[in-house]
Amino acid sequence: MTGGMPRCYQICVIGCGYVGLVTGGCLAYLGHRVVCVDLDRDRITALQNGVPVIHEPGLAEIQRLAEKRLLYTTGGTEDMAQADIIIVAVGTPSLPDGGVDLTQVEDALRKIAGIHQQRERQVVAIKSTVPAGTGEWASALLQSGRQPTAARRTVVSNPEFLREGSAVGDMLYPDRIVVGTVDSWALEMMENLYQPILTQNFSVPPGIPRPHDFPLPAMVRCKPVTAELIKYAANAFLSVKVSFINEIAGLCDKLGADVRQVAVGIGLDRRIGPLFLQAGIGWGGNCFGKDTAALLATAREYGLEMPITKGAVEVNRRQRRMVIEKLQQELKTLRGKTVGLLGLTFKPNTDDLRDAPALAIAGQLVRLGAFVKACDPVGVPGCRQQYPDLAITYADNVLDLAKGCDALVLVTEWEEFRHLPLPALAEVMRQRVLVDGRNVLDPLEVAAAGFRYVGFGSNQQS
Ligand SMILES: NC(=O)c1ccc[n+]([C@@H]2O[C@H](COP(=O)([O-])OP(=O)(O)OC[C@H]3O[C@@H](n4cnc5c(N)ncnc54)[C@H](O)[C@@H]3O)[C@@H](O)[C@H]2O)c1
CATH class of the missing domain: 3.40.50.720 (NAD(P)-binding Rossmann-like Domain)
Structure with a gap:
């Protein structure tokens, strides 16, 4: 071999x-x-x-x-x-x-x-x-x-x-x-x-x-200590990069600029590079959250402030809250509304649910009185087993998910969620709001199917 x-x-x-x-x-x-x-x-x-x-x-x-x-x-x-x-x-x-x-x-x-x-x-x-x-x-x-x-x-x-x-x-x-x-x-x-x-x-x-x-x-x-720090510095840097573009996305929403084009425009600069400039709900998973927290804890032991890493963590928290705020803006009250989550795992092509944004978003929606449905290509069995108390109704497919929903939120950019049967989904929903938490859908196409498109710094085209 x-x-x-x-x-x-x-x-x-x-x-x-x-x-x-x-x-x-x-x-x-x-x-x-x-x-x-x-x-x-x-x-x-x-x-x-x-x-x-x-x-x-x-x-x-x-x-x-x-x-x-x-x-x-x-x-x-x-x-x-x-x-x-x-x-x-x-x-x-x-x-x-x-x-x-x-x-x-x-x-x-x-x-x-x-x-x-x-x-x-x-x-x-x-x-x-x-x-x-x-x-x-x-x-x-x-x-x-x-x-x-x-x-x-x-x-x-x-x-x-x-x-x-x-x-x-x-x-x-x-x-x-x-x-x-x-x-x-x-x-x-x-x-x-x-x-x-x-x-x-x-x-x-x-x-x-x-x-x-x-x-x-x-x-x-x-040296061993340098190797150990390389790992934390790498994850902290990537977290900062994502949170930075998310911060810019917030400003794009105010100004009517398109963060996707901003990302292309800055990513072409080789000093910046195009990767990790996807605005949206922010990072999750087993690594970024715990590794940034660990880096900050190490710095605290030495009385050192790390405001950049701290800021990245805060912006990431804000992105998750922003999903709720965007839904509130569209649906006004969330009590009694039904929200369908497209995706549970923290990213596509894994079954890992650790620190998945979908779980935090679902929990907050339930606290605000909404009904939550969810659909995921591989994450459902793990979610049922690991989070049995989470009040989620699971759907087998996107059409099932959309039935009776007031809004859909694309949380995880699985390949199949990038190509949604939009007109069919619109037909079975109660209200047609689509929050594109990963900025992967075409706002014009979504709007053409009768939806109100809500992106992260990418709304001005709808
Ligand atoms: N998951 C990632 O993407 C990733 C990437 C880079 C680094 N890491 C790091 O790698 C490490 C492992 O991450 P993971 O995601 O694979 O973790 P994991 O939780 O998926 O796996 C850990 C495994 O270790 C087993 N285990 C625990 N104590 C043991 C012991 N004493 N003897 C034998 N087995 C034991 C557990 O049963 C579990 O199966 C973590 O430090 C993580 O931060 C993870």
Whole structure:
């Protein structure tokens, strides 16, 4: 499958979530032998039986292609002992004060500390997003373990930048790989681990084409604390970029300017770039919210203000409130009105509902006395299961959703929601209001179908 592989490692990935499964699947595809470990027995049983546990395009195919080198287990003690590289990919959720809950990381590290490594040298690569300084803490924790005297084990910071919905492609064709370590032998092992990706010397898997004109990815070699901060700085910067265009969108609404054209106009400037300039409801998901909160919590520990990151978070909160305000403006009172949400997951092509704007919007609408309906290509079962108390009526398709609604809100820009059967929807609705929370619809087309189009900084064309 791969050619010119300098070194094939025994890998143990701890944590079978979005990051762990994609990392494990791709590394096995590239020729390494991988054991993925998780505490969740049901998850492991499903994985052992080839049943997908997350919705991630291309992942099932990669796992199938790599199945001879890819195992799943709830135990893992022996696999950790024998691994050249242990990759920690467990969750790092937020604490109530915005800090990071490192319980899962600590549990994983304590388990590793208690194991006699069988390799002379072993790398523990932390791929979970962890606050600056965690690497040093992790090293101290591991040193408390019993080890044969000759054995050497080092902690490396190896933050992950994949995006849910395109995670397999992001792993195989990354912009960069960041490795934080001061040990030259650990660095060499990490270079060997990622060699096929760094040289792009592997056969392209079906369905995950290499992007056109893809340059070889850079490897950023730095101290662990720098690597840890790179991850937070990257997510904070992207959050700022989105919140910035949302701030401009608010002004466009006042002035009658079109934020979509503003985005094109500024994005053509190479210093700015066209990506992440899509105005709308704002970001959600497992990363931006918790990572900006964590960055601010770290700064607070040093008495440092970070007004730009703080502002990005505040603007993002405002965007969610703005959906409600726009609905109030159109429908006046929301009590007794029915609002249909197009999309539940925090972005398209994933089933992840963590910090999804749709959930916050639905909750607020219900508090204001509205009835909420929702439809999503993959998010409904997870929403029913994880948020059983949320008073949402689920629809199987967009026509079902629109029936009896006073307004529709496009929350998640799934491909199928970009091509709505507008005249058919208009026919079954009580009132025809369409809030385009992602600015992906054509205002003229929506208006031609009899709707009142409400965008984010893009209304002037209707
Ligand atoms: N999801 C993303 O898009 C993304 C992108 C980049 C970085 N990250 C970071 O990567 C980390 C993982 O994120 P995720 O979305 O994959 O999380 P997740 O919640 O989907 O998965 C974590 C998994 O770890 C398992 N786990 C917890 N403690 C364990 C232990 N001690 N031993 C074995 N398994 C254990 C859990 O059962 C769960 O299946 C987080 O720090 C996150 O911030 C996530």
